[in-house]
Amino acid sequence: MATQVTTAPGARFIDPNVLARLGSIELAARFVVEGFINGLHKAPYLGVSIDFAEHRGYMPGDDIRRIDWRLFARTDRFYVKQFEADTNTNFSVLFDVSKSMSFGSRGITKLDYGRYLAACLSYLSTKQRDRVGIVTFDDDIVERVPPSAKHFDVTLHTLDKIEAGRPGALGPPLYKATEFFKRRSILVVISDFYEEPEKIFDAVKPLRFAGNDVIMFHLLDPAEVDFPYDDSTSFQDLETGRKIPVVPDKLRDQYRELVREHIQAITQLASQNRIDYAFMNTKMPLDHALLRYLMMRHKLTKVR
C-alpha cells in the first residue's frame, strides 16, 4: 500500500469506493491511516510533534521533574518542558445516523463514508493514546460509547452495526450529548447538516462552550451538490416522505446556489464560533478528512 502511495503521486487519495470493498472497518481505517502517516514523512507539515509543546522558564512551584537538565547544561538556566495537553485526551465522534445519511448516488453512502471517517479518526486517536468514544444520533441519542482507552474496538463495533432509519434533528440530541462530556474533549460531528445554519450552530455551540474542541465534518453526496437530474419527476424527501414534482432543468442553478450559500453560511458561522468546519464531498478521498483533522491539531498546538 505504501508503495502505491509513494510511487504514484496522488495515489494516497484512496477512493472511498475501494475502501468500501475492504469490508472490515478496522482494516480500512488502518489502511487509510497507515498510508497517510507514511505519506506524512514527505508532507509539508513535518516536525510537528504532538508530544512536546515548548520550554518555559522555571517558576517557583513547578515540578522539578519537568526541568530539562540538558538545556540547563547548555544554558545554565532552568527551563521546564511542557507537553501537549491533548495527549491522552478524550476523543469522541458524534455521528448523525438519520435517514438522509443513507443516501448515496455513487455506490457509497454518506453513512458509509462517515463510518470510515469516524473509524480512521478513532484509529488515529488511539495511536496517539487518546481515549476514544462515539455517540450516534438521529433526532435523539441512538447509542453512546463513552471515551476510553479501551473502547476503540467497541467504537468500531458500534460503527459497524449502525443503520440509518429515522428522521434526524441536531438540536435535541446534541443538547443531550453536551452533558456527556465533563472533561475537555475533541468532538468530531459528522453529519449532512440539513438544517438552517443558525439552527445548526444553536445545536453545536453548547459543545464548544463547554470547553470542547469541535470539528464539524459536513458530508454531502455529489448528487446533492450538483443536482444532476434531467427528467421532470417527483422528488421524495427521505426523512419526511413528502413528494414534490420537480423540473430539475429549471431549478438546478438555483439549487446549486442555495447549497453554496448554505455551506458558505456554515463556514462563516463556524469561524465566528471558533469551530473547525470541513465540507466533505463523498467522492473525495478519506485522507482529506484526516488532513483536516491534523491541521486542527496543529492549530491547537500553536494556540498552546
Place this chain on the structure above:
Amino acid sequence: MSFLAPLFFAALAAIGVPVLLHMIQRQRTEVVEFPSLMFVKKIPFHSLRRQRIRHWLLLLLRCAALALLVAAFARPFFESAALVAATGGSSEVVILVDRSYSMGFDNRWERARDAARQVVQRLAPDDEATLIFFDSGAEAANRSTTDRASLLAAIDGAELSARATRYGPALQLAQGVLEDSDQPLLEAVLISDFQRIGVDSAANTLLPPGTVLTPVSVSDDEPVDNISVTGAAVQRDFFSGRERAAVTARVANRGGSTVSGLQVVLELDGRELETREVDVEPGAAATVTFDPFTLEDRGMPVSVRVAADPLPHDDVFHFAVTPGDVVPVLVIGSPGEAEANLYLERALAIGTIPSFQVVVRSVDQVTTDDVAAATVIVLNDAGLPVGAVGEAMTRFVENGGGLLVALGERVRWPGDNLTLLPGPIDEPADRDGRGGTLGFVDYSHPVFEVFSTPRSGDLSAPRFFRYRPVNVPADALVLARYDNGDPALVEHSVGAGRVLLWSSTLDTFWNDFALKPIYLPFAHKLVEYLAAYRSPTPFLTVGQVLDLSEYPAAEEIDLASANLVVRDPNEDRVSAGGEGRVGFIDLAEQGFYEIRDTESGASEPVTVAVNVDLTEANLERVDPQELVATATGRAAGDRSVVADRELAPEDLERRQTLWWYLLIGALGFLATENVISNRLSRAELDPDD
C-alpha cells in the same frame, strides 16, 4: 332547484375519465428519493409548480364545462317564485285605477292617472299588463297586453264616473285576469284614495297565491272639508184646490270647521226658485225648508244645490215631484146599513200617497157607471149585485180590477155564480169566550209585508167573535187564518184581476179590528194591493238600472217603439236597452234623464232624477295595508311568504330557460381552457418566453 331531465346527470361520470387518466399517469411516474428537499422547497413556488397549477386549472375548466353541459341538458328550473323573480321572469301586472266620483276631489284624479302612467312606463318588455278602471263596478280597458301605447292611451282617455267606490268587483276582475295568466310573476297595483266605505265589498276576494299587491294612495292624510246635500223630503198640501209641495233639504258638513252662511238653492226645472242660508257645525247636519210651490200635472225636476267645494258631485241633490195619485174606491154596502162602512170610509179618507176617493153605494143603488169609475170595489157585507151591475163587476175584475169581499151576516151569494169567490161560503161561525185571533199571517204578501218587522203592528191583538167559514180548495192562497185554522183572508185571481175575501166584517159588529191602530194601514194596504198601486220613485242612484216597465211615470210609454229617445243629463242620447233588454237604462250620470216617445205626441217627457251614492261623500280613509292584507291574505310588502304558483314544471323550465345560460357558461369555460392551453403549449415550445 329542480331538473326536468335529471337522468342526464349520469353523464357526469364522464368527468371522472380525465381525473382517472391523471391518477394513472401519476402512479406511473418514478419517484426520486432525495436526502432532503430543504433547498428545493426554498426555490420560488411559481418557478417550481407553475406548470402543475396550470394543468390543474385546465382540468378544472374542462370538468366545469362538462358539468355545465350536463346540467344544461338536464334542463334545470327554479320552483320558488322568489327565485323565479331573481332569474328575471316576466310579470302579469294588473293596474287598478279608482275612478269613483270621490277621486274628483281636488287633483286626485290627475295624480291617479300619473301614477298609472308611471306603472306602465316601468313595465319590462315581456311584462303583460291589464288596465282596470273601477268604481262600484269594474271594467278592463286592456287585457293582458304588452302594447304600452294602448295602455297609455286608455289612461289618457279615462274619465271620472259618478259612481261610488267598491273594491270587490275590481279585485274579482283582477283575480280572474291573474288566474288566467301564464306569466310566472303576478303583480297588482291599486291606485285609489282608499275610502273605507268600499272595503267591505272586498272581504270575499282573495288574489291568487303569489300575487304582490302594491297600493298607491293619491289621497292626503289630512282631514278634508266637504259639504253634501244628503237628501230632501216633500211635504204636500192643498191650497185653493191645487196641490203644493214644500221641500226640506238636509245638508251635512263632513269637514272639521263650521260653515256659516252656506247658501242652499232650490232649483225647479233648471231655474233657481229660492235661496236660503244656513250654518252647519262640523260633523253635523242642518235642514233647510223652502217655501211651498204649486205642483203641475207632470213630474217636475227639482234640485237642491249648495256652493261647489272640492268634491262637486255631492253638492247637489236631484229628485222629481209628481202630483199625488188618487185611487177611486167604490164601497157597496147593504141597504140601510151605512154604519157598516163607517170605519172603512174613515180609514181611506186619510192618506196622500196615494189618496183614496171613496164612493159609497148600497147594493141596490149601484150602477155600471159606478163600477166603471172605480179602481177597487169593496163588497162590504153585501152580496153580488144581480143583473147588469153584477156582470159589469165580473168583467171589471176579469179586466184587472180589484175586489174586496168582506163577509157579514147579510151576504147572500148565488150558488151558481162563484166565479169571484175562492169557494162557497158557510153560515156564520161563533167563537166563544174572548173570541178568536189571527193565528197565521203570510208576511211575505204585499198586504202584510209592512207588518213583518217588529213594532210594525200587532196582528194578534184583534178579537174575532164571528166569521163566515169559507170552503177553499187545498191549493187556495190563504193569506191569513184564525187561530182555529179557518181562513181569514183569501186571495183569488179572476182573469187579470184580484179578489180578496175577508171572512169577517170591516166594522165592529163581529170583531174589534176596526178599533185597533193597525186597522188603518191594513185597510190602506188591502186597497193599494187591489189597485196595484206603485208609489212614485222621486230619484234613483247612479249605478242602478232603470226598468221602464216598472217605472210608474213611464207607464204611458211604448217600450217597443222605435222612436223611444232617452237622453242623459249631458243631453247625450243613450240606449234604452239592446236586444233582449228593451226598456232597461243603465244610469251612469248624475242629473235628470229624459225619456220621450217622439211618435206618441206627448209634449212632456218622463223625467228620472238620478243622484250619486252619497255614501261616497264620506271620505274617511282606510289604511291601504289593511286592504292589501284583506285581498292577499298577508301583510303588504311581505314578499318572503310569496307562495309558489302552481305552474307545470315544463312551463317553469320553458319560461326560465336556465339551460341557455349554462350552455353559454360551458362555452365560456371551454374558450378559456383553449386560450390557456395554447399559451402553455407556446411556453413549452419556447422556454425563453
